[in-house]
Amino acid sequence: MRHIISVLMENEPGALSRVVGLFSQRNFNIESLNVAPTEDSTLSRLTVTTIGDDRVVEQITKQLNKLIDVVKVVDLTEGDHIERELMMIKLKANSGSAREEIKRTADIFRGQIIDATPNIFTVQLIGSSDKLDAFITALTGTTVLEVVRSGVSGISRGEKVLSL
Amino acid sequence: MVIRALRDEGVKYIYGYPGGALLHVYDAIFQQDDVQHILVRHEQAATHMADAYARATGKAGVALVTSGPGATNAVTGIATAYMDSIPMVVITGQVMSFLIGEDAFQETDMIGISRPIVKHSFSVQHPEEIPATIKKAFHIAQTGRPGPVVVDIPKDMTTPTERYEYEYPKSVKLRSYNPVNRGHSGQIKKAVDLLLSARRPVIYSGGGIIMGDAHEELTELAQALNYPVTNTLMGLGGYPGMDRQFIGMLGMHGSYEANMAMHHSDVILAVGARFDDRVTNAVDKFCPTSKIIHVDIDPASISKTVSVDIPIVGPAKEVLKEMIQLVKSAKEQPDAEANKLWWEQIDEWRARHGGRYRTDDSELMKPQQVIETLCDVTNGDAFVCSDVGQHQMFAAQYYKFNKPKRWINSGGLGTMGFGLPAAMGVKLNFPDADVACVTGEGSIQMNIQELSTCSQYDMPVKILCLNNQSLGMVRQWQDMNYESRHSQSYMRSLPDFVKLVESYGHVGMKVDKFSDLEAAMKEAFALKDRLVFMDIAVDPFEHVYPMQVPRGSMRDMWLTKTERT
Numbered sequence: 001m002r003h004i005i006s007v008l009m010e011n012e013p014g015a016l017s018r019v020v021g022l023f024s025q026r027n028f029n030i031e032s033l034n035v036a037p038t039e040d041s042t043l044s045r046l047t048v049t050t051i052g053d054d055r056v057v058e059q060i061t062k063q064l065n066k067l068i069d070v071v072k073v074v075d076l077t078e079g080d081h082i083e084r085e086l087m088m089i090k091l092k093a094n095s096g097s098a099r100e101e102i103k104r105t106a107d108i109f110r111g112q113i114i115d116a117t118p119n120i121f122t123v124q125l126i127g128s129s130d131k132l133d134a135f136i137t138a139l140t141g142t143t144v145l146e147v148v149r150s151g152v153s154g155i156s157r158g159e160k161v162l163s164l
Numbered sequence: 165m166v167i168r169a170l171r172d173e174g175v176k177y178i179y180g181y182p183g184g185a186l187l188h189v190y191d192a193i194f195q196q197d198d199v200q201h202i203l204v205r206h207e208q209a210a211t212h213m214a215d216a217y218a219r220a221t222g223k224a225g226v227a228l229v230t231s232g233p234g235a236t237n238a239v240t241g242i243a244t245a246y247m248d249s250i251p252m253v254v255i256t257g258q259v260m261s262f263l264i265g266e267d268a269f270q271e272t273d274m275i276g277i278s279r280p281i282v283k284h285s286f287s288v289q290h291p292e293e294i295p296a297t298i299k300k301a302f303h304i305a306q307t308g309r310p311g312p313v314v315v316d317i318p319k320d321m322t323t324p325t326e327r328y329e330y331e332y333p334k335s336v337k338l339r340s341y342n343p344v345n346r347g348h349s350g351q352i353k354k355a356v357d358l359l360l361s362a363r364r365p366v367i368y369s370g371g372g373i374i375m376g377d378a379h380e381e382l383t384e385l386a387q388a389l390n391y392p393v394t395n396t397l398m399g400l401g402g403y404p405g406m407d408r409q410f411i412g413m414l415g416m417h418g419s420y421e422a423n424m425a426m427h428h429s430d431v432i433l434a435v436g437a438r439f440d441d442r443v444t445n446a447v448d449k450f451c452p453t454s455k456i457i458h459v460d461i462d463p464a465s466i467s468k469t470v471s472v473d474i475p476i477v478g479p480a481k482e483v484l485k486e487m488i489q490l491v492k493s494a495k496e497q498p499d500a501e502a503n504k505l506w507w508e509q510i511d512e513w514r515a516r517h518g519g520r521y522r523t524d525d526s527e528l529m530k531p532q533q534v535i536e537t538l539c540d541v542t543n544g545d546a547f548v549c550s551d552v553g554q555h556q557m558f559a560a561q562y563y564k565f566n567k568p569k570r571w572i573n574s575g576g577l578g579t580m581g582f583g584l585p586a587a588m589g590v591k592l593n594f595p596d597a598d599v600a601c602v603t604g605e606g607s608i609q610m611n612i613q614e615l616s617t618c619s620q621y622d623m624p625v626k627i628l629c630l631n632n633q634s635l636g637m638v639r640q641w642q643d644m645n646y647e648s649r650h651s652q653s654y655m656r657s658l659p660d661f662v663k664l665v666e667s668y669g670h671v672g673m674k675v676d677k678f679s680d681l682e683a684a685m686k687e688a689f690a691l692k693d694r695l696v697f698m699d700i701a702v703d704p705f706e707h708v709y710p711m712q713v714p715r716g717s718m719r720d721m722w723l724t725k726t727e728r729t
């Protein structure tokens with residue numbers, strides 16, 4: 001099963017490499033990963049999506065918790081949560097029909113065209129990873145030139161807060 | 165500041181080797197007497213000395229090595245300590261901070277290299293951080309599940325002309341590191357209920373009892389219940405080895421009765437052990453009828469390889485104390501009849517494989533006899549520091565450890581070359597104790613240069629080299645799995661060990677006959693202030709038994725070359 005694990009960790013040099021190193025050292029898989037500072041400048045928040053059975057995921061969270069730099073770990077997929085990913089995608093748009101199709105599909109998916117040249121549209125899309133995948137699949141007749149995705153970020157719904 | 169911080173931490177000895185990045189630190193060492201430095205001949209030995217000090221005392225040992233090759237030479241020692249959860253602080257020199265990343269002379273990314281084999285590491289960014297960083301390093305190394313900590317210090321952090329405020333912190337608090345200090349009472353209650361209802365119980369304990377100082381509690385609980393106890397390789401000495409309730413080591417080369425009892429048990433109490441693959445054999449066939457209680461300080465050790473029924477996260481000592489209380493006050497006591505039957509069964513297993521090795525199939529001395537003699541000569545009281553191979557397994561099987569922290573070996577990593585430096589680390593700190601290094605002619609040559617350190621600092625350890633003229637453990641596997649094709653497991657061109665050790669100023673003895681052994685060994689131990697190297701010729705064809713059959717259950721064992729369960 002796919003899990004989204006959120007990690008609050010010390011914003012210190014070396015912390016990230018310890019987390020990433022743990023995954024390779026213990027043969028855990030990483031589907032996506034993102035990390036950025038939080039409102040508290042001494043902490044950063046890392047979100048990793050991984051695929052594994054319950055036992056593996058339990059080991060991942062336990063091993064992460066053991067790292068001295070890691071302050072808190074939650075498996076967001078254990079409860080109600082919201083996940084979002086940002087994608088920017090560069091598409092070939094050198095004919096009228098291609099431009100039309102991109103615009104139409106972007107509308108359906110609530111994407112925005114954030115850059116355009118006579119030959120190229122760059123579309124920005126935010127949503128769950130599935131939605132981003134679906135967008136790419138929907139663009140059957142269009143040539144994809146470049147894709148950049150942020151990796152999943154997640155937050156739990158309701159009152160639950162991941163902080164110190 | 166580095167040395168001052170070590171002094172304030174109460175460190176008496178550090179083990180190390182100088183180099184460019186550490187020259188400021190070595191100059192500071194020269195100018196004081198509180199912290200004594202032991203100059204090894206190879207950095208690996210420095211880490212093993214520090215490690216063995218920790219194994220014998222429970223306190224973190226300290227190694228000091230320079231950047232680049234000094235640091236990489238220490239890697240094996242750090243990994244050795246990591247695998248066995250041994251507290252250790254390794255201070256590594258680093259190139260000047262402004263040179264980092266430029267492939268400067270003797271630069272290696274030690275934080276990166278050591279990352280998977282440390283509990284934590286620090287890279288000092290400012291000289292003022294040194295005292296607090298060293299304090300933190302000791303704190304992390306010694307608490308919770310212990311482990312090695314690396315402190316990497318760029319040369320410009322120790323410049324003596326730059327002076328800073330120094331204060332050694334009394335305590336540390338880390339918001340992200342709070343090891344548990346007691347177990348969950350509800351879980352402990354459940355565990356005790358299950359224990360009391362057991363009809364075929366086994367207590368399986370490991371290194372956590374030794375490092376967690378819980379041998380008294382373990383013994384008390386086991387004796388209150390009259391339950392059998394088996395120890396892992398790392399846990400030997402956690403329960404008195406000569407006691408009737410002790411059924412030996414378990415696992416790959418565990419005793420017949422221990423492995424049989426485990427397999428047929430209905431309740432297992434695992435304490436401070438981690439269900440390592442050398443213990444469980446095939447996990448899917450592991451103890452099919454047992455309910456398992458697992459007590460460990462490290463939550464990640466629980467249900468990592470084998471799923472357990474009652475997990476308890478906490479320090480062994482505290483948890484066992486609570487268990488003893490509950491057992492004592494419980495109304496229901498274990499079924500006496502079931503207990504009697506269980507012991508009868510265990511004693512039957514014991515008797516079946518009682519002799520364990522044969523002396524009649526060759527004229528040659530058996531390695532097992534050497535260990536038994538060592539045990540007799542030292543009354544089961546010596547520190548036994550082992551290398552890795554058959555001799556290690558024989559030592560584990562045949563030396564009866566009555567006290568904890570006396571059996572010092574590399575269990576998790578299995579590092580050949582560990583034995584001699586380990587014995588040195590122990591002898592230095594326990595000058596009056598008998599310290600034996602049990603080794604093979606293969607292992608000893610991995611750190612034999614330390615004989616020189618032994619002469620420099622007068623470390624009169626007794627080295628028992630079980631010389632079978634081969635990499636015996638490798639050869640055994642080749643005999644059993646590769647139709648005796650002895651690929652590269654035979655050591656031609658062995659040195660004359662007696663002459664070799666004499667050249668370092670030590671005493672060498674060669675023993676070829678069992679009838680000479682005891683007298684020679686007594687003589688060796690009587691030479692209190694001399695290092696004695698006993699080159700003991702043992703049967704090169706001997707195998708270690710029992711040996712679990714690969715991918716089998718715990719009870720699937722070879723008992724001799726021809727007999728299988």
Ligand SMILES: Cc1ncc(C[n+]2csc(CCOP(=O)(O)OP(=O)(O)O)c2C)c(N)n1
Nearest residue numbers: 553554555578580604605606607635636637
């Ligand atoms: C550094 C290292 N290299 C290789 C091994 C693999 N290994 C395990 S036991 C062994 C043979 C040890 O030979 P010796 O020290 O003579 O002991 P014996 O088994 O003969 O008693 C080897 C090569 C190891 N454990 N450590």
Ligand SMILES: [Mg+2]
Nearest residue numbers: 604605634636
């Ligand atoms: Mg040998």
